[in-house]
Amino acid sequence: MRTRFLSLTVVLVTCGIALAAKPTPAPKAATTATPAPTISKPVVDQTAQTIIFCYHRLVDKVRFPGTEITPAVFEEQMKTLKDRGITVIGLQDLLAWRRGEKNIPPRCAVITFDDGWKSQYEVAWPILKKFGYPLTMFIYTEGVAGGSLGGGQAITWEMLGDMRDNGVDIEDHTATHQDLREGHTVMVIGPDRKRTKKKLTGAEYEQWVQNEVVGSKNLLEQRLGIKVNCFAVPFGSYNEHVKEIARNAGYEAMFTVYGQPITWTSPMDALGRYAIEANKPKVFEDAVKTIASSSGGPGGPAVAAVGAQDLQVEPADGSTVRSALPLIKANLSRVGQIDPASVQLRISGLGLVPASFDPKTGVVSYQVTQKLRDKTCTVILSAKSGDKKVETHWTFGIDEAAAGAGVQTGPSATPKKK
Ligand SMILES: [Zn+2]
Numbered sequence: 001m002r003t004r005f006l007s008l009t010v011v012l013v014t015c016g017i018a019l020a021a022k023p024t025p026a027p028k029a030a031t032t033a034t035p036a037p038t039i040s041k042p043v044v045d046q047t048a049q050t051i052i053f054c055y056h057r058l059v060d061k062v063r064f065p066g067t068e069i070t071p072a073v074f075e076e077q078m079k080t081l082k083d084r085g086i087t088v089i090g091l092q093d094l095l096a097w098r099r100g101e102k103n104i105p106p107r108c109a110v111i112t113f114d115d116g117w118k119s120q121y122e123v124a125w126p127i128l129k130k131f132g133y134p135l136t137m138f139i140y141t142e143g144v145a146g147g148s149l150g151g152g153q154a155i156t157w158e159m160l161g162d163m164r165d166n167g168v169d170i171e172d173h174t175a176t177h178q179d180l181r182e183g184h185t186v187m188v189i190g191p192d193r194k195r196t197k198k199k200l201t202g203a204e205y206e207q208w209v210q211n212e213v214v215g216s217k218n219l220l221e222q223r224l225g226i227k228v229n230c231f232a233v234p235f236g237s238y239n240e241h242v243k244e245i246a247r248n249a250g251y252e253a254m255f256t257v258y259g260q261p262i263t264w265t266s267p268m269d270a271l272g273r274y275a276i277e278a279n280k281p282k283v284f285e286d287a288v289k290t291i292a293s294s295s296g297g298p299g300g301p302a303v304a305a306v307g308a309q310d311l312q313v314e315p316a317d318g319s320t321v322r323s324a325l326p327l328i329k330a331n332l333s334r335v336g337q338i339d340p341a342s343v344q345l346r347i348s349g350l351g352l353v354p355a356s357f358d359p360k361t362g363v364v365s366y367q368v369t370q371k372l373r374d375k376t377c378t379v380i381l382s383a384k385s386g387d388k389k390v391e392t393h394w395t396f397g398i399d400e401a402a403a404g405a406g407v408q409t410g411p412s413a414t415p416k417k418k
Helices: 002-018 025-033 071-083 091-098 118-131 157-165 202-224 240-248 281-292
Strands: 049-055 107-114 136-139 169-172 185-189 195-199 230-232 253-256 303-305 327-331 344-347 351-353 356-358 363-367 376-385 388-398
Touching: 049 091, 049 281, 071 118, 071 281, 091 107, 091 169, 107 118, 118 157, 136 157, 136 230, 157 169, 157 202, 169 202, 202 240, 327 376, 344 363
Parallel strands: 049 107, 107 136, 136 169, 169 230, 230 253, 303 388
Antiparallel strands: 185 195, 327 363, 344 351, 344 376, 356 363, 376 388
């Protein structure tokens, strides 16, 4: 510390003399003495969770409960998200978070609409605007008005253009909305729009599936002048071969209808969405419950500070480690009965991390998977014991030589982007 201060002074003095005639020598000198700043990504919360909802038609009178709900129920659900402290984010924000480029709140929801119905434009969108919620539309191109499968209730290209102009995310849901796996009988639309049922195999299948996965993407991109990077698989029916075609086409994320909270490690080629149907109200309620029950929130209990030495922390307070990927540990057994859901481990440069807690031994541990960039690292561990919140802070050093270039690595599942 002392040495660094001295050498910095020498540099400042030298530069000060050299730049004496210039009107503003001080800032110039400081710039010269400071090494070029390293470009760092924002700290993202790797414990954040997102539930993705998939809606279809909004109608006043439900006749097909598998794909319809009433506007009133939809609006009520949107309000519930707000009331439960769940932040509605755009799908692109979720992807940016997974790339480590943007942080998102701890509990989020994404709203998506499938198939392209007029009511999504006329009824759902105005409701979402009231709440200020973003949305994503998954469109199958032949189902848009004017297409071979676009009926009177289909959304039009003009409506999609209006949505695009107002920030709505428009993504792909194939050309004709069918099971994409080889060997299934599919409905083939001829040039004269004649429909025939056919079991496609070999080259004929490959040509068909290319059009479903890639041709539809190109059409959306050309017709609307957008970039499409998400693919919703009809009925969730696909396989490795279809995934490969989608990846090669530049899709960054693929979605199914098997709802589950999206986490830092969810596979990008199988992100589950909760399909909301009129006859299954529990799906929405359960989805909300899975992520709304985690700890936190305003007005918490008083905090009691605990000394790091009492918790046998590793790396020890004030020590220096050689690795930028240390194992972080603490033993909370002396604090008392700990509520496992309340344990939170924060690391400078990383934020809240998904640490594991063993209630039997009281040991909290986290293996750092993203190189720590700073020479010193602060750890903040908090937990609840009864109605008392305990918190401990400690700091350790990282040996510069061992830390390397400090290149941040994202999750291994991140697909290639075109
Ligand atoms: Zn669909």
